Amino acid sequence: MSRSPRHGEAILIAAQSGRALALAARRAGLRPYVLDLFGDADTLALAEGYRPATGRFGDGLAGEGLLAGLDSLAALAGRSPIGIVLGSGFETAPGLMERIGRSHRLLGATPDSVRTLKDPLAFAALCARLSIPHPEVTRAPLADRSDWLVKRAGGSGGSHIRPAGMGGAPPGAYFQRRVGGYARAVAFLADGREAAILATTEQWSAPSPLRPFRYAGALERAAHEAPILTAATLVGIGAAIAGIVAETGLCGLGSADILVSEDGWWLSEINPRPGATLDILDRRHTPLLAAHIEASLGVLPRIEAAPVDAAATEICYAAAGYAPMPPFDWPDFVRDRPQSGACVPRDAPLCTVFATGPDSAATRDLLRVRAATLRTLLATTEEAR
Template sequence: MSPNLNPLPHREGDAILIAAQSGRALAQAARRAGFRPFVLDLFGDEDTLALAESHRPLPGRFGAGARDQASVLAGLDALSKEAGSTLGVVLGSGFEAAPDLIVEIAGRHRLLGAGAETVAALKDPFGFAALCERLAIPHPAVSAGPVAERAAWLLKRAGGCGGSHIRASAAGTTPPGHYLQARMTGRAFALNFLSDGRRIETLALTEQWQAPSPLRPFRYAGALARGRDEAEPVPTAVAAEIAEAALRLARATGLTGLASADCLVDGERWWLLEINPRPGATLDVLDHRPTPLLIQHIEAALGRMPSIEAAPADATGAEICYAARTCAAVPPLDWPDHVRDRPRAGSHVARDAPFCTVTASGPDAAAVKQELRARAETVRALLEETENNHEFQHERAEPQRPGRAAGREPRR
């Protein structure tokens, strides 16, 4: 019998498995929900280790389109054995391009989230474009190339996340595992929602922004959810159309659990870029209602749509701090409480890779953005001062080449 049948009630103190490229946000959400997280991820950051009951390293490179199946399964099996019994496994980023692996995971552990068929339907770029066309959802054109007007297209990796994989189309052709998507104008937003496969409940329409670098012009930087009484950042009619599109796609694919719909909005026009069928980096921004969000994710994943409380009064945001230069060994730091994804002392962080994440809340979006920038500057100053005091040396970063990651990348 599949471990996904016959939903079981969850109780405080239950063990839960987490597998993600970066598992800190899910581990934090699990603790807030009263669960004991057993984490498999790439980084083993300082705060991840503090939150986790147990941690196993996930081999591989951040941003890679595929995961090593044997290592993932062995790591989850080992954590499950340590836990004794678990409620199930929640998958974060890093599995979008591996539906076959999700099938294997679901055969061994109770899957608390979107199934393999759903992920395959939503993350195959050509199948997704065809589905959007059938459902009359505005979506940029996609192509396998070659294309004549290269400047009108972006090169993306199938199953990629975080924006670091997106490039301008230099040749009008696509390497293996990539595709071309037409460039569109507009501001970036994400509709964050819960789905039980039949209905959706909207949590927030988050604003998103980028931190461009020479080789990663679309690199994800952060997100912000406005306060309860603030005006919506897009026209009401557009927000309603985006929600309706998410509902149609959820019904068409059987999507369950927490998900997000990435969009570009240009006045009254908008385009759906993709659906992320999993909890993402906005957990830090969204998990502020009285009921812990991971509990609501599990309820929706099991087909029982929870009731959603009113949005918090304050706005909340999170922003990634990128390393200005390669840090050969992170010095011991006295981290402020608002800093997340704290690299362990002695770890290596490459230039232009994410160093940590800062969070902030405030009365409105403008105040939060201002506080995020101030806190990011404080972290940079703290790093500089501590390095000088400890005489830590920097390495000269190797020149980055297109398509090659350098150390830690965005965790979205």
């Protein structure tokens, strides 16, 4: 088995947005070298080295130039990085993952795991074989589309989900039957054989006319609050995750997207990577990226107790386009801060707001206040231009 990383070693990060992974790497005592789409101000401050990626947020990263960018970062590190952590943007690119893995050790899911988990029909067949409740999927034309959604295979962030239209599924997309329930996510660590539940979060959306299921934010409840899921439901979901890990060899930090109602629960998909809840989950004594690396190397870490307080994040989408982004004094509670001069289209992710509090209600209230404060500050800045 390969050794665990030591303090001060370099690590490569590639993702649509690498800021959260860079922050997690710093907390784990590692030196991050980052390739992503945005080059936000805080990403550049956290990274030892940075290279821009090409692609479109929500659609993944383009392979052209990516391998050269990673090789450039590895050379910049001086010593061989311990490996590479991939965030969002590779769900439909197991072939690209294989090419990356020829030069850099992949710390997380293997290309074969991603190939199975992010193929909608293969994943549905796996769930059926394991008796896991999963919404029906198809690519065939629908006689009655009223109870169906159309999704892009490997899509992230919810912006790709629409009510189903006429005809067959567009290229790269599929239909999924609507099921009711509240959106929940179960984060876990896996070593390729077994899985351990890390945390459960509740999630919500920020609908827009063209993107009715656009992801907004997530919250982890305080330790003293009632659990988000009943014990029986969590046991069932844990068994489902364990079965999927055993079948696919999935390793590292991942999450299961769940819809929960009074009638039961549905597993919507597995995200085989560190995801959007990394900021609110990386608050335990052991840095979460260190646990991710240990699990990727075949050692399932002990799951530590959850933090006492609640935590939440929410994406703020641009109410107006910024071309360019004006100089702005970002509040301390804001993350993913675009640099002055960057272009941010209307309705694109602008930044992330973070909050903690003694319980869920107080944390959600603070999150709303901070989001409103930010909108006011931005409007004032625009008026002053």
